[in-house]
Each structure stands twice: as C-alpha cells, then as structure tokens.
Amino acid sequence: MVEIDTERCKGCGLCVEACPRKILALSTEFNKAGHHPAVLLDPDRCIYCLACARLCPDLAITISKEAETV
Amino acid sequence: MAVLFSRPQSLTDTPFRYCPGCHHGLAHRLVAEALDELNLREKAVGIASVGCSVYTNEFFNCDTQQAAHGRAPAVATAVKRARPECFVFTYQGDGDLASIGMAETIHAAARGENISIIFINNACYGMTGGQMAPTTLPEQKTTTSPLGREAAREGNPVDMMKLLDALEGPAYLSRVVLTSPGKQAAAKKSILRAFRAQMKGLGFSLVEILSACPSNWRMTPVEALHYVDEVMAKYYPPGEVRVAKEVLEG
Amino acid sequence: MKDQVELVSGNRAVASGALDAGCRMYFGYPITPQTEIAEYMSAVLPEMNGVFLQAESELAAINMVYGAAGAGRRVMTTSSSPGISLMMEGLSYLATAELPCVIVNVMRGGPGLGNIAPAQGDYFQAVKGGGHGDYRTPVLAPWSVQEIYDLTRTAFDLADRWRNPVFILFDGLLGTMMEPLRTREPIPERAAPSWATTGIFAHGANDRAPRSIYTLHMPEGALTEVNRRLQAKYREIAREEVRYDEHFTGDAEILVVAYGSVARSALQAVRVARQQGRKVGLFRPVSLWPFPEEALHALSEKVRKILVAEMSSGQMLEDVRLAAAPSCKIDFLGAMGGELIYPGTILSRLQEE
Numbered sequence: 001m002v003e004i005d006t007e008r009c010k011g012c013g014l015c016v017e018a019c020p021r022k023i024l025a026l027s028t029e030f031n032k033a034g035h036h037p038a039v040l041l042d043p044d045r046c047i048y049c050l051a052c053a054r055l056c057p058d059l060a061i062t063i064s065k066e067a068e069t070v
Numbered sequence: 071m072a073v074l075f076s077r078p079q080s081l082t083d084t085p086f087r088y089c090p091g092c093h094h095g096l097a098h099r100l101v102a103e104a105l106d107e108l109n110l111r112e113k114a115v116g117i118a119s120v121g122c123s124v125y126t127n128e129f130f131n132c133d134t135q136q137a138a139h140g141r142a143p144a145v146a147t148a149v150k151r152a153r154p155e156c157f158v159f160t161y162q163g164d165g166d167l168a169s170i171g172m173a174e175t176i177h178a179a180a181r182g183e184n185i186s187i188i189f190i191n192n193a194c195y196g197m198t199g200g201q202m203a204p205t206t207l208p209e210q211k212t213t214t215s216p217l218g219r220e221a222a223r224e225g226n227p228v229d230m231m232k233l234l235d236a237l238e239g240p241a242y243l244s245r246v247v248l249t250s251p252g253k254q255a256a257a258k259k260s261i262l263r264a265f266r267a268q269m270k271g272l273g274f275s276l277v278e279i280l281s282a283c284p285s286n287w288r289m290t291p292v293e294a295l296h297y298v299d300e301v302m303a304k305y306y307p308p309g310e311v312r313v314a315k316e317v318l319e320g
Numbered sequence: 321m322k323d324q325v326e327l328v329s330g331n332r333a334v335a336s337g338a339l340d341a342g343c344r345m346y347f348g349y350p351i352t353p354q355t356e357i358a359e360y361m362s363a364v365l366p367e368m369n370g371v372f373l374q375a376e377s378e379l380a381a382i383n384m385v386y387g388a389a390g391a392g393r394r395v396m397t398t399s400s401s402p403g404i405s406l407m408m409e410g411l412s413y414l415a416t417a418e419l420p421c422v423i424v425n426v427m428r429g430g431p432g433l434g435n436i437a438p439a440q441g442d443y444f445q446a447v448k449g450g451g452h453g454d455y456r457t458p459v460l461a462p463w464s465v466q467e468i469y470d471l472t473r474t475a476f477d478l479a480d481r482w483r484n485p486v487f488i489l490f491d492g493l494l495g496t497m498m499e500p501l502r503t504r505e506p507i508p509e510r511a512a513p514s515w516a517t518t519g520i521f522a523h524g525a526n527d528r529a530p531r532s533i534y535t536l537h538m539p540e541g542a543l544t545e546v547n548r549r550l551q552a553k554y555r556e557i558a559r560e561e562v563r564y565d566e567h568f569t570g571d572a573e574i575l576v577v578a579y580g581s582v583a584r585s586a587l588q589a590v591r592v593a594r595q596q597g598r599k600v601g602l603f604r605p606v607s608l609w610p611f612p613e614e615a616l617h618a619l620s621e622k623v624r625k626i627l628v629a630e631m632s633s634g635q636m637l638e639d640v641r642l643a644a645a646p647s648c649k650i651d652f653l654g655a656m657g658g659e660l661i662y663p664g665t666i667l668s669r670l671q672e673e
Binding site: 082111112113114115117118124125127128130131132133134135136137138141144145146147148149151152153155156157173174177 | 345347371373375376377379380381383384385386387388390391392393395409410413517518519520521522530531532533534535536
C-alpha cells in the first residue's frame with residue numbers, strides 16, 4: 001500500500017519522475033499549503049520498488065505490504 | 071502489514087521547511103537512517119549551521135547545537151572533546167563550510183578531529199536567495215554572478231574534496247549524489263562509512279552531497295534533479311576520495 | 321590540604337584559579353601579553369585528563385568554548401584586546417544561548433594592532449557588550465595576583481549561577497607581574513547541568529527528550545520573549561552581583577575612582593595624601609558590570625569632587641558620570657597607548673586642590 005500524506009507533499013514531482021510504472025501524477029486539487037499533491041493513479045500496477053518514497057524530499061510517502069506477499 | 075518504507079526514528083515528526091524538490095530532505099533522511107542503523111541516535115550531538123540547514127536542530131531527533139555561520143567544525147571539535155562518548159556530526163552547506171568557515175573546516179580536518187561532517191553542496195547560497203558560493207560552477211548564473219561565473223571576474227570554484235585530500239587528518243572523504251535510488255544506496259554506504267570512521271576513532275570524516283536547489287537555480291525540481299547529474303557531477307565527480315583501510319575492517 | 325603560597329604572575333593566577341575551580345577545558349590562541357596562560361594550560365591539562373586545544377584563531381576558540389559549554393563542561397578561553405575583538409560574535413551567541421563560560425581579557429594598547437603595553441581601552445567592549453544585540457556579561461576587574469585567582473574562581477560560579485558568560489578584565493601589567501599567591505582547596509568539576517547536550521543516553525536517562533542549544537528565534541514574538549527573559553535576568557544580576565572596594569572613604573572630601581592596576585597607583589597616592597593631611601579616599605569598582613552605581617552615588621553626595629583615573633580616553637568615566645550626584649564635580653586623569661598612570665601623577669592632581 002502506498003500512502004501519500006497529501007499535506008506534507010509539496011508537489012515537487014520527483015516521485016512522478018522516479019516511478020518506473022508511471023502510475024503517479026500530481027493532482028489538480030490543492031492541499032492546504034497550496035501545492036498540487038501527488039496521487040497514485042493505479043495501485044494495482046505498483047511493483048513496490050520504493051523509488052517514489054526514496055525520491056520524496058518531504059518523506060510524504062509510506063509504503064507497506066501484506067506480510068505473506070513480502 | 072509489513073512496513074517497507076517509513077520515516078526513520080532519528081527524524082522528528084516536524085515537516086521540513088525546505089522548498090519543493092530541495093535535496094536537503096533526502097539528505098536528512100539518509101543521515102537519519104544511518105543514525106538508526108548504527109544505533110547512534112541516543113549518543114548523537116548534531117551541530118546545525120547557518121543557511122537553509124539552520125533548522126537542522128528541529129529535524130534530527132537527537133541532541134543538537136546550532137553554531138554560528140561557518141563555526142560548526144569548531145563547535146563539533148569541542149563537543150567531541152568534551153564528551154568523547156558522544157557521536158558528533160555537523161550538517162553544513164557550501165557557503166557555511168567552504169567560504170566563511172573554511173578555516174574551521176580545514177583545521178578540524180588537518181587535526182584529524184574525530185567528527186563527521188555532512189556537507190551539502192548546492193553551488194549557491196540558498197537561504198539568502200541564490201548568491202554565488204565558492205562552489206558555484208563556471209558560467210553558472212547566480213544573483214551575484216548575473217553574467218555567469220567567469221574566472222577572471224568572479225574567481226574559480228573551490229573543490230573541497232581536492233583540498234581536503236591534501237591533508238593527513240581525514241580518515242574518510244566521499245562525494246555523492248541523491249538523484250536515484252541506486253545513487254542513494256551508494257550515498258548511504260558513504261555516510262555509514264563516515265560514521266563508522268568516527269565510531270572507530272579514526273579521525274575526520276566528511277561526505278559531500280551534491281544537492282539540488284531548484285528555487286535558486288530557477289529550475290523545476292525535475293530539471294534540477296537532472297542538472298545535478300548532467301552538469302554538477304561532471305565538474306565535481308562523485309566517488310570515494312579517501313578511505314583509511316581501518317574504515318573497512320571489522 | 322595546607323594553604324600554599326607561591327610567587328606567580330597574574331597570568332599564572334588565572335590558570336590556577338580556573339584549574340582549582342574544576343575547569344578542565346581550555347581553548348585559546350597565542351597573543352601577547354597573556355600567552356603564558358595557554359602555555360601553562362598546555363603543560364598541565366593533559367596530565368589532569370583535561371583538554372587543551374590551540375585553536376586556529378580566536379574565532380574558532382570562542383566557538384569551541386560554545387561547544388564545550390553547551391556539552392555541559394566548565395570551560396574557558398583567554399586572550400588580549402585584538403583577539404577579544406574577534407571573539408565578540410561568539411560572545412553574542414554564548415550570551416543568547418545562556419552558556420556558562422569564563423573569558424579573560426588581558427588588555428593591551430589599542431586601537432588596531434596597537435602595542436603590547438598595559439591599557440584599559442576595552443572597558444566599553446566588555447562592559448557595554450562588544451557583540452551584536454542586547455546582551456550583558458558580568459565583568460570582574462581584579463587588581464592583584466591574589467584577586468585574579470580569587471575572581472577567576474568566582475567567575476566560574478557566577479557563570480553557572482546565571483547561565484551566562486563572565487568576563488575577567490585586567491591589563492598586561494597585572495598579567496605579567498609576580499606577587500605571592502595563596503591558593504585554596506581545589507574543587508572537582510561540577511556535573512553536567514540539566515540542559516546540556518550530553519547525548520540522550522547520558523546519566524542513565526535513556527528516554528529523555530532531545531535537547532537543543534540554539535539562538536535563532538524566528539516565530540513571531542519568540543525573540544521578544546527571549547529578550548524579555550534575558551533582560552529580567554540581567555536586572556537580577558545587576559541587583560545581586562555588585563562588587564566594589566573602598567579605602568579611606570569615611571571622611572573623604574575628594575574621591576579617586578579607579579579599577580585594576582590604576583587603583584594600585586591610586587591607593588598609593590591616597591595614602592601619601594592622607595599623610596599630608598588631605599581628606600581623600602579611593603573607590604574601586606570590582607564588578608564593572610554591574611557597575612556599583614548606588615554605592616558610588618551615595619559617596620558622591622558626600623564628597624566635593626571625584627577624580628576618575630583610567631588608562632583610556634575616559635570610558636569608565638561615563639559610568640561614573642551616570643552614577644554620581646549632579647552636584648558632584650568630576651575630574652578625569654587619563655592615559656592612552658600604553659602610558660602608565662603613576663602614583664605621583666595622581667598625587668599631583670590631588671595636591672592641586
């Protein structure tokens with residue numbers, strides 16, 4: 001599961017750039033600080049490579065997975 | 071549920087104050103992960119500097135001191151000698167470390183002080199709005215080199231790795247980038263080696279992190295990410311410059 | 321331990337006072353006329369499991385003091401006028417972070433590189449605060465080798481009591497001259513204070529919250545609050561830490577006001593004048609900040625005239641003017657650039673009356 005803390009997100013887009021599956025995008029909505037936060041478009045296609053979380057300068061992404069499938 | 075990626079213990083919960091796409095946050099996380107992995111949080115005293123990194127004390131979940139501009143290596147020297155059982159690291163930008171604090175940096179390194187320095191090189195003064203730094207690249211435009219840095223006018227850049235490598239004191243010197251998960255893994259290895267050098271009492275260790283400053287470079291965060299790899303890393307090549315053999319032992 | 325009497329210089333007395341107060345950390349940079357403090361510390365501190373470090377500059381030295389004080393150790397630095405100027409940035413940070421430490425200025429002639437002769441031209445810098453911002457540091461001004469030792473010990477206690485840097489100010493004459501010194505029982509270094517950055521794990525407190533020592537206060541109103549707290553502390557120091565010394569003031573009609581080595585000349589002049597039947601006395605501020613203004617004001621209402629003798633163009637003179645009753649006439653005898661003020665010079669001025 002990829003959880004994006006949309007209030008911590010500053011909409012820099014580095015996660016979008018880093019995602020090999022291109023399943024992240026910046027929202028058209030604003031968060032409280034006025035940024036367009038990142039959103040996960042297609043969770044089923046996520047391969048849990050963690051690239052988005054590693055490139056997030058604001059640690060806005062937490063990733064977890066069902067234990068038996070790890 | 072197994073957590074695959076979450077916030078390290080050595081960071082507080084305070085959201086970073088940095089601009090969108092700034093690499094300070096990436097560097098903070100890697101330093102905090104290294105502190106976690108080596109169980110150093112409870113022994114650590116982190117020394118913040120002046121510039122964007124002035125808030126470091128709010129972000130690292132360990133004891134901290136905030137030093138005057140450029141003086142972090144002198145402060146760290148004294149903290150380490152006052153409390154040798156502590157783990158002492160500084161977190162400094164390029165204006166702080168390579169300009170106003172050059173004397174403190176060079177002499178702490180020359181003495182071989184048993185401290186670790188995280189050096190953020192973003193080729194400009196971030197906090198004050200993107201002025202020329204000692205590390206500003208040739209031809210790079212900043213608010214105080216608006217025509218582009220030219221040796222005859224603004225002088226030449228300073229390569230801290232070359233300078234520090236001339237000294238006997240350093241046990242570990244490395245330059246890294248954080249632009250991809252793979253390069254971050256190499257960066258993390260360098261930070262761990264630098265920290266182990268201090269834990270083993272081997273002397274001065276420093277990791278230079280080439281870091282993007284999208285706001286002051288007048289680039290998008292993604293453009294700035296690529297600029298680090300394609301321009302900055304060409305002038306300042308990443309890699310380990312000094313590895314005392316004891317760093318790798320045990 | 322039996323009291324010991326040794327013949328030592330004022331500079332040595334600084335070192336002995338600091339060591340006997342439990343100070344085990346010294347950072348400094350060579351500068352005449354106080355380098356022998358560093359030389360002595362470099363010889364003895366390693367044997368005492370202490371730290372001596374010759375810094376790359378006075379800038380580095382004062383910031384090392386910041387680090388060590390923040391880590392909860394008793395720590396000091398010493399220098400002379402031009403070197404103290406370089407430390408002023410650090411002083412402002414130390415005062416703001418409320419870090420206890422002792423700084424000794426063995427004054428030489430200024431301004432500029434000046435010379436290496438005794439002078440008192442750094443009064444403003446020490447007493448009024450030479451660094452940026454609204455801060456204060458207690459300033460102690462000894463006049464003998466014995467008092468240098470005693471006040472150095474006192475300075476460490478004041479620094480801890482008030483969580484503040486404390487200055488000791490005297491000139492190169494006192495630093496280099498030798499007198500008998502009676503030392504007292506040394507004490508061990510005190511434990512780290514409860515605010516010190518010792519690492520979370522220190523002293524068995526494995527789960528305590530992280531501590532931070534910082535001087536940046538950006539949230540709205542935060543810096544105002546810090547300043548108010550500091551000023552309240554300074555007012556308390558001003559009430560509680562006034563120190564001065566009086567000689568022959570009971571029936572004095574003329575009062576000499578002098579501190580440090582000049583007060584020695586003044587006392588000699590006063591003694592001779594008394595033998596000649598003149599009603600003169602000496603008032604010697606020992607704490608320059610807080611300045612003993614109430615005591616001096618009371619005396620100024622009784623005497624006809626005050627003569628301020630000072631090896632500067634008239635720096636303490638301003639504080640005497642502020643303290644004295646408006647009716648009191650104030651005269652000044654100054655000397656600059658390493659010129660000394662001899663007893664005979666003061667006596668001649670007293671005889672002019």
